[in-house]
Amino acid sequence: MHEAPLLRVRDLTKQFGEACSSCDGGENLEKNYCPTCGTVYACQNISFDLYPGEILGIVGESGSGKSSMMQCLYFDSEVTSGAVYLDHIPALAGKNVFTLSSQQKRAIRNQQYGMVYQNPIRGLKMDFSSVGNIAEKLIAAGNRHVGDMEAVSKSLLEHVHIPLFRMKEEPRNFSGGMQQRVQIAKALSNNPPILFLDEVTTGLDLSVQANVLDLIKGIQRDLGISMIVVSHDLAVIRMLADRTIVMLNGSIIEDGLTDQILEDPQHAYTQQLVYSLL
Numbered sequence: 001m002h003e004a005p006l007l008r009v010r011d012l013t014k015q016f017g018e019a020c021s022s023c024d025g026g027e028n029l030e031k032n033y034c035p036t037c038g039t040v041y042a043c044q045n046i047s048f049d050l051y052p053g054e055i056l057g058i059v060g061e062s063g064s065g066k067s068s069m070m071q072c073l074y075f076d077s078e079v080t081s082g083a084v085y086l087d088h089i090p091a092l093a094g095k096n097v098f099t100l101s102s103q104q105k106r107a108i109r110n111q112q113y114g115m116v117y118q119n120p121i122r123g124l125k126m127d128f129s130s131v132g133n134i135a136e137k138l139i140a141a142g143n144r145h146v147g148d149m150e151a152v153s154k155s156l157l158e159h160v161h162i163p164l165f166r167m168k169e170e171p172r173n174f175s176g177g178m179q180q181r182v183q184i185a186k187a188l189s190n191n192p193p194i195l196f197l198d199e200v201t202t203g204l205d206l207s208v209q210a211n212v213l214d215l216i217k218g219i220q221r222d223l224g225i226s227m228i229v230v231s232h233d234l235a236v237i238r239m240l241a242d243r244t245i246v247m248l249n250g251s252i253i254e255d256g257l258t259d260q261i262l263e264d265p266q267h268a269y270t271q272q273l274v275y276s277l278l
């Protein structure tokens with residue numbers, strides 16, 4: 001028997017542009033782009049479930065719609081259509097969270113979700129201290145006790161291996177790998193059940209990449225947080241994800257257990273991804 005999913009995504013669609021008579025209904029596209037009116041169909045009817053404690057990987061080439069999807073999930077950008085359900089919250093059971101008020105969405109962002117962006121500039125205030133960055137998120141979730149917040153911030157930064165003597169430093173002084181670790185600490189600050197990670201190791205040196213991947217794996221093991229990990233790099237997904245979804249041109253073309261996808265890829269694009277690892 002399956003546990004109930006934590007997050008259910010149904011027919012998430014994100015389109016940039018107004019569409020036209022030529023492309024309406026998703027026809028006459030070049031990849032996900034309408035050459036007549038310039039509309040981009042970034043995500044088309046994306047549906048999946050995220051289960052408690054699992055890491056779900058989403059892999060696909062650049063431009064396949066991965067970040068657009070994450071930004072819709074995290075309410076950074078507005079969906080065109082579709083639904084997300086967080087049925088584990090009794091007050092929200094059966095409610096499409098995209099239809100909630102902006103205040104309710106903010107509460108979900110602060111209490112249910114953590115986000116780690118590819119570019120740390122999006123996730124961190126570079127002129128706040130590392131501790132201050134975490135406190136900001138704690139305050140957003142309603143915390144007021146300065147002593148408590150400092151203690152929580154320190155323990156989180158310790159958890160991601162930022163040395164104590166650097167905690168008051170601004171993350172702009174840090175290396176890329178350290179900045180990502182501060183972002184991860186910040187994303188974890190309100191104990192969210194769900195963490196979104198968008199290309200968190202892209203652009204880092206291989207050895208630094210391995211450290212950050214180890215950290216993510218350890219967090220999932222120790223804290224049991226459910227994660228959606230997005231990457232163009234199947235090697236990253238292979239290292240982290242229990243299950244994997246493959247996206248191409250805004251659509252899901254394949255999904256299954258990561259091991260299964262690696263051993264027996266069905267779609268020609270997935271086969272190409274898998275063989276390029278060998």
Ligand code: ADP
Nearest residue numbers: 016040042060061062063064065066067068069
């Ligand atoms: P990925 O993260 O998989 O590389 P993205 O979600 O960033 O893909 O992009 C998906 C598609 O949406 C691409 O064709 C991209 O050019 C387009 N796109 C992303 N953001 C915008 C935007 N703000 N305006 C127009 N098109 C966009």
Ligand code: MG
Nearest residue numbers: 066067068199
């Ligand atoms: Mg992206």
